Amino acid sequence: MAVEARISIADLSYKMVPEHKAGDLTTCSSVHIRCKVTVKYASRRLRGNGKPVRDRQPDKSWTTDESRPVPDHSIFLRYEDTRRALQEMLASMPRLRDLDLSPDNWEAEPAAERAAGTLHRFARGENEQGRWTGARYRFEVHLSLEVTLVFSEPRALVGACVEGTMQTVAPGSDEACGICLEEFSKGRGSDPVNLPCEHAFHAHCVLACFYKGNTCPVCRHDLSGLVAAPWTKLAA
Ligand SMILES: [Zn+2]
Ligand SMILES: [Zn+2]
Numbered sequence: 319m320a321v322e323a324r325i326s327i328a329d330l331s332y333k334m335v336p337e338h339k340a341g342d343l344t345t346c347s348s349v350h351i352r353c354k355v356t357v358k359y360a361s362r363r364l365r366g367n368g369k370p371v372r373d374r375q376p377d378k379s380w381t382t383d384e385s386r387p388v389p390d391h392s393i394f395l396r397y398e399d400t401r402r403a404l405q406e407m408l409a410s411m412p413r414l415r416d417l418d419l420s421p422d423n424w425e426a427e428p429a430a431e432r433a434a435g436t437l438h439r440f441a442r443g444e445n446e447q448g449r450w451t452g453a454r455y456r457f458e459v460h461l462s463l464e465v466t467l468v469f470s471e472p473r474a475l476v477g478a479c480v481e482g483t484m485q486t487v488a489p490g491s492d493e494a495c496g497i498c499l500e501e502f503s504k505g506r507g508s509d510p511v512n513l514p515c516e517h518a519f520h521a522h523c524v525l526a527c528f529y530k531g532n533t534c535p536v537c538r539h540d541l542s543g544l545v546a547a548p549w550t551k552l553a554a
Contacts, residue, residue, distance in 0.1 A: 320474035321467055321548065323418050326425040328356070329462040330432055334440060334455055347391035347454050349437075351407060353414065353461040354381045359549050361469040364532040364542065370468045375549045382413035391455060394441035401434035404459075417465060433459050469547035472528035476521055478544050479513050487518040496536045497523035515539035 359375040362368055386407055393399040408414055408430055421428055437457055444450045487493055487510040491502045495510065497519050502510045507520035517536045519527075527535045532542045 320470050320477060320545075322470070323423045324425060324466045324468060325417070325419065325423050325428075326464050327427075327429055327432060327461070328464045329460070330429065330436070331460045332433070332436055332440075333458040333460075335458055336456075345454060347388045347394075347456065348385060349388055349404070349407065349457045349459065350383070350385045351404075351411070351433075351459045351461060352381065352383050353408075353411065353463060355379060355413065355417070355463050355465060358464070358466045359469075359547065360466055361471055361547050362529070364471045364475065364528055365530060366471075368472075368529045370466075373469075373547060373550065375547075380413055382411050384411045391441075394437055394455075395445060395450070397434060397438045400438050400441075401430055404433050404437075405430035429461055429463065433461070467549075469549075471545055471547075472525055474545040475528050475532075475541060476511060476525050479511050479524075479541075480521075482544075483512050483514050483516075485510075485512050486516065487512055491518075493518060495520045495523050497527065513539065513541065 356377055356379040358377050359373040360370040361373055362370050384407055386403075388394075388403070393403055405428075409419060419428070437459075441450065441455075444453070487502060489502055489505065489509050491510065493510075494501045495507065496517050498507065500506065500520075502518075502520070508522045509520070510518045511521045511524055512518045513524070513534050515534045515537050517534050517539075519535070524535070528541075533540055
């Protein structure tokens, strides 16, 4: 994948809104999530040593809302059940669905974990005070997420060479990688990749080179201009 997402929580707060309609059987506890998302765009450039730099693409931001009834509010007394409920809720919110919220993409604790910790602590406190049973709670969770989409030009370039160039060297070939000089048949590295100039290298060897240069390491064939971040294409 040439685009990775880095997600961080810019702000998280909650409010517990007291429910007074105790006689109304249709009312149960509920959670309302209001989430603001700001997307920023960056690229790791060819010759950029792997460091992401911000693209000129303007930030995009939007707000999305979701409310869910929680018929059995005893789930808030159990951290794991609370986390799972919030996780499901976030994953199903229409304007969050396109973001990859998997745990690896978060800079720190994922939002569902942090929000679950907060609501769970509140529930435990209420329970210790003897106020939990029979009460109804409406939680308003306000979340502000910052998502940085990082396009990797070196990764995209390796992919573009594999897709756009006739691949003539098989993984079992006796030919050697032009960078580490090991034969591909030894199979200790990644699969061979032919560049448009036909020189072949292990994918991981040539990827490392593209962080420092934009030419074939053997013949200096110029490989610049073959890839661009999807958002720069949109802006063009
Ligand atoms: Zn190699
Ligand atoms: Zn070459």
